[in-house]
Amino acid sequence: MRKETLERVRRFTDEREWDQFHSPENLAKSIVIEAAELLECFQWNGGEYDMQHVKEELADVLVYSYNLLDKLGLDVDEIVNMKMSLNEEKYPVAKAKGNATKYNQL
Amino acid sequence: MRKETLERVRRFTDEREWDQFHSPENLAKSIVIEAAELLECFQWNGGEYDMQHVKEELADVLVYSYNLLDKLGLDVDEIVNMKMSLNEEKYPVAKAKGNATKYNQL
Amino acid sequence: MRKETLERVRRFTDEREWDQFHSPENLAKSIVIEAAELLECFQWNGGEYDMQHVKEELADVLVYSYNLLDKLGLDVDEIVNMKMSLNEEKYPVAKAKGNATKYNQL
Amino acid sequence: MRKETLERVRRFTDEREWDQFHSPENLAKSIVIEAAELLECFQWNGGEYDMQHVKEELADVLVYSYNLLDKLGLDVDEIVNMKMSLNEEKYPVAKAKGNATKYNQL
DSSP: OOHHHHHHHHHHHHHTTOGGGOOHHHHHHHHHHHHHHHHHTTSSOTTOOOHHHHHHHHHHHHHHHHHHHHHTTOOHHHHHHHHHHHHHHHSOHHHHTTOTTHHHHO | OOHHHHHHHHHHHHHTTOGGGOOHHHHHHHHHHHHHHHHHTTSSOTTOOOHHHHHHHHHHHHHHHHHHHHHHTOOHHHHHHHHHHHHHHHSOHHHHTTOTTHHHHO | OOHHHHHHHHHHHHHTTOGGGOOHHHHHHHHHHHHHHHHHTTSSOTTOOOHHHHHHHHHHHHHHHHHHHHHHTOOHHHHHHHHHHHHHHHSOHHHHTTOTTHHHHO | OOHHHHHHHHHHHHHTTOGGGOOHHHHHHHHHHHHHHHHHTTSSOTTOOOHHHHHHHHHHHHHHHHHHHHHHTOOHHHHHHHHHHHHHHHSOHHHHTTOTTHHHHO
């Protein structure tokens, strides 16, 4: 996300004085609520979906995720790189390549 | 997310040939699954949480969200700005400021 | 659920003095957490699933749902019948029959 | 749930010929979607909630859970008792009593 986009997200909350509702717990609830609305786009027929609806719900997941990063003083690149290091170790290419059972029973 | 971080996320999937499992629907399922694991950090006591666990689960939500952006050929700044325009219109500052009933009954 | 099963569910919480953690909000969080674990059984290949795992996660959803009914003093038959009346009105047979777009755009 | 209530739930699906949409995977998605709508009742202020809204969303979780039981030919008492046996073994009263860290770090 570009700096100006992130600043717009922050200004939205600031101008409405909504930071008071943005406890880490409330933001975690909000992320799962929006993620479920995103899943709803694929509820009965996973192969057909309304792209505008998908865009809006995915944007909501991202906005709340960046809100939570801000709230906890976290850096997106730092935590994603930390997690990718864990993932790379957990799923070595040699074992994981093309493996459908991947995440679960590797 | 910086370009190099995003490239690492993409390379992880490519090297394992996991793109075949990343249908939009499967990624939407994955986002809600990880979002619920994030919420689990706040399950019984919302005020106390293990920061390392929160970082890992929030990173998972972000990684799958960027996977879905890629899969659908979406630009994060474009969809977030589109959604912020809708939000700004829906919640005018004058009505929304400091309002606890916000998203719901405004 | 039979009366003896429900009593076993209640006794489990009572004996551990866990009712103190079972606020309606915490139970609502727990239901969505377990529902996502149920979905995880269908994460990468919706057509193949481990039945024992499905049974365990579905049982968790049901147990927490009955915990919440208890906590709020609700009767399962009363609320399900109330909701079915709403559903029957919202989705009249003549319009809804065999309609794939059902819940969404009817 | 009483037999007549369950029969009403089944008749609702049958009359609309909606069984074709009720794959185990789609029902698992539906359970998490409704569970997130239930959580939405507690999104910004966990202590205040609209009881009618809670009733409706909890009923939806229960209806889809019973749909899934039916679809998989499972008996609610059998799976809940199976899971309670596992829980009772995993959380012995002596260790778990009144323990706030319960499910997680016991």
